[in-house]
Amino acid sequence: MTAPSRVVVVGAGLAGLMAARELVAAGSDVTIFDKGRGVGGRMATRRIESSVGTAVFDHGAQFFTTRSEEFRSVVDRWIADDVVVEWCRGFAGDDGHPRYIARRGMASLAKHLASGLDVRTSSLAFGLSRRDSKWRVILDDASTYDADAVVLTCPIPQSYSLVANTDVELPNDLIMTDYERTLGVLAVLDRPLLRTTTGSSGGSRTARWSLVECGDRPCTSPHREILSLL
Numbered sequence: 001m002t003a004p005s006r007v008v009v010v011g012a013g014l015a016g017l018m019a020a021r022e023l024v025a026a027g028s029d030v031t032i033f034d035k036g037r038g039v040g041g042r043m044a045t046r047r048i049e050s051s052v053g054t055a056v057f058d059h060g061a062q063f064f065t066t067r068s069e070e071f072r073s074v075v076d077r078w079i080a081d082d083v084v085v086e087w088c089r090g091f092a093g094d095d096g097h098p099r100y101i102a103r104r105g106m107a108s109l110a111k112h113l114a115s116g117l118d119v120r121t122s123s124l125a126f127g128l129s130r131r132d133s134k135w136r137v138i139l140d141d142a143s144t145y146d147a148d149a150v151v152l153t154c155p156i157p158q159s160y161s162l163v164a165n166t167d168v169e170l171p172n173d174l175i176m177t178d179y180e181r182t183l184g185v186l187a188v189l190d191r192p193l194l195r196t197t198t199g200s201s202g203g204s205r206t207a208r209w210s211l212v213e214c215g216d217r218p219c220t221s222p223h224r225e226i227l228s229l230l
């Protein structure tokens with residue numbers, strides 16, 4: 001199958017960046033649009049100055065796992081490049097599934113993947129239209145970009161709004177996917193927690209919480225206690 005010559009990818013998170021790299025490798029001319037100020041999507045890292053120095057928080061996706069040999073081979077390359085390291089293998093004990101993190105914060109993995117790609121941040125895809133076999137992407141500043149194919153990797157509500165006025169129909173069960181809201185608390189403590197695990201979770205049927213202790217992550221100082229409560 002011949003790759004489309006010109007492709008627009010909407011979303012510069014992990015999915016969008018990986019898709020763009022595969023398309024470029026296949027010979028496509030790819031442009032990525034993302035409404036954020038930087039790349040990464042849910043792989044978000046924030047640095048906060050405190051009395052004990054700079055605290056580094058991964059307040060989006062805090063780790064990832066592998067479930068296929070294909071993706072595991074990709075992660076092995078990231079490890080060889082010193083971009084990713086194995087963090088732990090479970091929070092209440094070894095469950096056999098490595099949890100991986102980016103060495104310099106999760107956003108650094110996105111920046112690594114974006115290197116060499118045509119990524120345009122602060123660019124909100126506002127609409128899509130199709131004429132014959134061509135697509136037109138309309139940005140929020142009224143500028144347009146034509147392409148042979150469009151790849152949508154943004155959240156489902158945003159993707160649905162983009163295709164609503166086209167002949168593309170999304171499966172109903174996909175459209176009805178529900179997103180739960182999350183409140184995040186990022187805290188730098190003045191002393192270590194009396195904990196022996198890297199994280200935990202709990203809650204009820206109506207509210208759940210998860211806590212990830214970041215003080216032992218390679219991207220943080222071992223002299224600080226950093227928590228993300230989501």
